Amino acid sequence: xxxxxxxxxxxxxxxxxxxxxxxxxxxxxxxxxxxxxxxxxxxxxxxxxxxxxxxxxxxxxxxxxxxxxxxxxxxxxxxxxxxxxxxxxxxxxxxxxxxxxxxxxxxxxxxxxxxxxxxxxxxxxxxxxxxxxxxxxxxxxxxxxxxxxxxxxxxxxxxxxxxxxxxxxxxxxxxxxxxxxxxxxxxxxxxxxxxxxxxxxxxxxxxxxxxxxxxxxxxxxxxxxxxxxxxxxxxxxxxxxxxxxxxxxxxxxxxxxxxxxxxxxxxxxxxxxxxxxxxxxxxxxxxxxxxxxxxxxxxxxxxxxxxxxxxxxxxxxxxxxxxxxxxxxxxxxxxxxxxxxxxxxxxxxxxxxxxxxxxxxxxxxxxxxxxxxxxxxxxxxxxxxxxxxxxxxxxxxxxxxxxxxxxxxxxxxxxxxxxxxxxxxxxxxxxxxxxxxxxxxxxxxxxxxxxxxxxxxxxxxxxxxxxxxxxxxxxxxxxxxxxxxxxxxxxxxxxxxxxxxxxxxxxxxxxxxxxxxxxx
Numbered sequence: 001x002x003x004x005x006x007x008x009x010x011x012x013x014x015x016x017x018x019x020x021x022x023x024x025x026x027x028x029x030x031x032x033x034x035x036x037x038x039x040x041x042x043x044x045x046x047x048x049x050x051x052x053x054x055x056x057x058x059x060x061x062x063x064x065x066x067x068x069x070x071x072x073x074x075x076x077x078x079x080x081x082x083x084x085x086x087x088x089x090x091x092x093x094x095x096x097x098x099x100x101x102x103x104x105x106x107x108x109x110x111x112x113x114x115x116x117x118x119x120x121x122x123x124x125x126x127x128x129x130x131x132x133x134x135x136x137x138x139x140x141x142x143x144x145x146x147x148x149x150x151x152x153x154x155x156x157x158x159x160x161x162x163x164x165x166x167x168x169x170x171x172x173x174x175x176x177x178x179x180x181x182x183x184x185x186x187x188x189x190x191x192x193x194x195x196x197x198x199x200x201x202x203x204x205x206x207x208x209x210x211x212x213x214x215x216x217x218x219x220x221x222x223x224x225x226x227x228x229x230x231x232x233x234x235x236x237x238x239x240x241x242x243x244x245x246x247x248x249x250x251x252x253x254x255x256x257x258x259x260x261x262x263x264x265x266x267x268x269x270x271x272x273x274x275x276x277x278x279x280x281x282x283x284x285x286x287x288x289x290x291x292x293x294x295x296x297x298x299x300x301x302x303x304x305x306x307x308x309x310x311x312x313x314x315x316x317x318x319x320x321x322x323x324x325x326x327x328x329x330x331x332x333x334x335x336x337x338x339x340x341x342x343x344x345x346x347x348x349x350x351x352x353x354x355x356x357x358x359x360x361x362x363x364x365x366x367x368x369x370x371x372x373x374x375x376x377x378x379x380x381x382x383x384x385x386x387x388x389x390x391x392x393x394x395x396x397x398x399x400x401x402x403x404x405x406x407x408x409x410x411x412x413x414x415x416x417x418x419x420x421x422x423x424x425x426x427x428x429x430x431x432x433x434x435x436x437x438x439x440x441x442x443x444x445x446x447x448x449x450x451x452x453x454x455x456x457x458x459x460x461x462x463x464x465x466x467x468x469x470x471x472x473x474x475x476x477x478x479x480x481x482x483x484x485x486x487x488x489x490x491x492x493x494x495x496x497x498x499x500x501x502x503x504x505x506x507x508x509x510x511x512x513x514x515x516x517x518x519x520x
Contacts, residue, residue, distance in 0.1 A: 006024060
């Protein structure tokens with residue numbers, strides 16, 4: 001049945017897929033669409049995506065929903081943070097889309113981070129100096145690809161590119177802008193100091209708008225393809241992390257959100273831009289408030305990697321069940337889960353994964369459980385930093401793909417020794433985008449929008465001591481292994497030299513065997 005104008009669409013442009021949610025004005029989910037796409041990693045430091053695939057996924061989700069539900073009242077957007085690409089003057093890509101996991105700007109980030117200039121930029125922008133940030137990626141391009149850099153007319157992220165395809169103009173919402181490392185969260189303007197480091201002009205970036213601003217004027221061909229009027233309200237929306245806070249109804253003091261999807265994060269809302277003196281946390285804009293927190297690189301993507309490599313004949317859900325059935329501590333096995341480097345709390349792209357305490361009795365399920373516990377310890381460290389900077393955590397709401405496993409949520413409750421609240425609703429980021437769409441067009445938010453009451457996972461107090469002891473040991477791992485990781489990176493960064501040495505040795509041996517009398 002058509003519901004023209006009586007529902008809203010939220011589009012979440014994520015790292016591994018784009019999701020579309022149709023929600024009625026009464027808060028009833030009408031339709032969900034999801035289109036997956038890949039990440040290209042031709043070498044360990046590369047993480048790229050094809051922006052055309054992502055645009056096609058957005059169009060496919062909108063088109064499928066409109067075909068069944070009719071014309072919506074508005075469409076709003078959520079997006080993964082920290083993506084960046086270069087385009088020519090016509091807005092056509094001249095680079096792939098570099099995502100948060102791309103580490104090629106590591107040398108540039110390392111040079112800048114602990115300088116007075118780097119600390120000043122962090123204080124202004126609330127974004128840690130790290131290879132994830134568009135600031136560092138653009139500055140790296142400037143030095144490593146000068147011909148491309150000189151040709152680039154614009155530097156934009158995935159949402160800006162999608163909006164350009166829809167409207168013919170580049171826009172960026174202030175929440176997403178505040179995650180670029182180039183936007184001053186105190187003055188709500190691009191930072192001249194950060195732009196100088198990047199080597200670009202403000203005119204090379206998208207126009208900044210508010211999260212609730214309405215953008216109109218669909219390109220005629222796009223309007224026809226989607227079955228939408230040209231003046232359909234498109235609401236700028238925000239970044240996925242900030243909107244997860246809004247969609248989880250976690251805008252009150254002391255209410256944290258914990259998300260595990262491809263990556264993971266813990267966040268809290270504040271009324272002023274608080275800056276962590278140790279540079280462990282980010283602070284981003286969300287309307288008239290701020291969201292502080294820390295994101296980890298190694299979420300579900302690491303578990304998927306492990307299951308594929310070491311438990312290939314076991315369905316993923318079964319592998320999780322086997323791991324979660326084991327006792328706390330994985331029977332003496334600890335894991336530092338930094339396979340993709342790490343953002344919060346260490347912000348070290350050279351960090352790597354490690355298993356410590358391996359014994360003959362450990363099975364693949366033990367290693368998987370140790371990975372899950374390591375992720376939880378990592379998120380607990382972020383939460384501790386949040387409590388030091390923002391204030392006490394009174395409640396944690398959980399969201400993301402991991403919530404399909406009650407035992408996994410319970411694991412977090414037991415390690416944190418705090419209740420975990422699972423809201424019975426759709427993806428929090430997508431829902432947050434819809435709340436912005438409703439606000440933008442003056443539609444009151446429905447009271448029953450989150451449907452059922454939270455399901456609460458209470459911690460098992462009997463496990464506090466054992467997890468506390470393992471956590472204490474876990475916190476020693478990174479510091480003890482940091483120099484080892486740096487040494488491994490140095491060796492890995494010079495493969496040609498190592499190969500030359502092997503070839504030289506082989507040639508020498510061959511010569512000695514061929515001409516034994518030549519050696520006296």
